[in-house]
Amino acid sequence: MIEKFSGRIVPDDDKLLSEWISASVENKLLFETLQKIWDSTPGKIHHPEPDTEAEWLRIQLKIQSENKKVSIKSNLRWYAIAASVALLTLAGLYIFRKPAAEFHAITFSATDKVVDFYLPDSSRVWLNINSELRYYENFGREKKEVILKGEGYFLVRPDVIPFSVETSLATVRALGTEFNLRSTDSSAVVSVTRGKVEIVGGRTKMELKKGQSATVSRTQSIKNQNTLSDVASWRGIGDIEYGEERRSPEKFLMIENTTRKNKIDQTVVEGSILNSAAQTTYRKFELKITYVKSNGRSYTVIVPLDGPLKPGERISYRKRLPDAFSKTRPVRVEIGKVEVK
């Protein structure tokens, strides 16, 4: 009968029903009564105030309290980071603890200044202006995943656990590397300064090595060979560490040298200097070579070197000392004056 009321009845059943109805007055009345009930059942009504938005917040809170079982170990690490970041309190740095749907989310935002900080696994991140990085409480347990908006430079600690940075268009995976990742609405650009990364975006998957970069957009991906020069030059803006690079360049110019006597018994000092600064380029600098001749006096020779020597670059030098036929005691090579870019 309900099939009839709903208008779904099949012809054969309809016939049977009609026969039954006409069989007696009681049948007819019963049918009509039930039909009346059926038709008089008011239709489905709407909930007057579903408040979806408020309800979503409510459920997030519930889920959060469900997940309050955090292991002590990761908890401590979080507090350690919080403490060190609190010390930094630059105008541009904010930490949000958002009640994320699954775990606590930790978000770092750089608004008007470049900021840098450490992730729980001691990997280091620099964020450019108007950029944001987020990771969840479970970072480092089985995976190391972070979400990046904007631009960041990553110094990833070598580990067996894969490290990945997710942006809107591409995800970069790394194992102990350094790279820059810039993400916009239309593209993701990765530049590798050290090690190897894998970039997955859209339909492509690429592997990049040191010195390479790639641009992934919605439609295509391009690989480039890059000099390491301008990668992450944005990091220099107003950062404490880079102040150090400017103030104490000798700490960042690494000298390698060997000495030998040549055919006319002069000491030849040769080697190379590496700019191990992350950001600063050194224009001109001097090598100071100090040596003691067999007469007991010490002499200093200045070797001027022209840059510019960009971060990661190496420059070679060779200097013959005016100490022919003299027994010269060990030679000291240091950085003298340095002009910073």
Added chain:
Amino acid sequence: MIEASKQFESVFRNHHKLLCDFAFNFVRDKDAAKDIVQDVFLKLWKNINNVEMSEHIGNYLFKATAHTALNHLRGNERMFRIEDNSDFDRNMALSQDTNGTEFSELEVLVERAIDRLPPRCKVIYLLSRHEGLKNRKIAETLGLSIKTVENQMTIALEKLRNEILPYIKHEIILIFGMVGALLAQ
């Protein structure tokens, strides 16, 4: 894992209102309805690894809400006198916009009678009347046998008939045994 929570949020936003409507029709209590939907989603979240967020998620949510609403009704089986509940009349008033016409006296009566049905009976009847589900589908949704559903429908119609009979113009005394036998056809 990050993907899962994004999916969960979008499923929540897509289905929340509909499920509230659905639950509300059973329990007739706005807060209870919202609580029911919260419970459904919380349970979904706990099982997030076992449940696939495909297009069938609506099906899952529908069943879960029906179950949860039924449990709620069972839990709250107070003798709920509708005449005393101002909420009820307000609800009726609020839903006038669905077809613009006022509810007739008969409709109000039927509504009250439905609300007085035992929980399982009520849910089954409403699934049939509001959602247009066939008995087989109702059985599947609630995890019952088809026979049980058919019996419950019979009981529902019988009870409703009894409630409104005094008010219908055509009054006739029907043999109760006959009613049961005939409806089972």
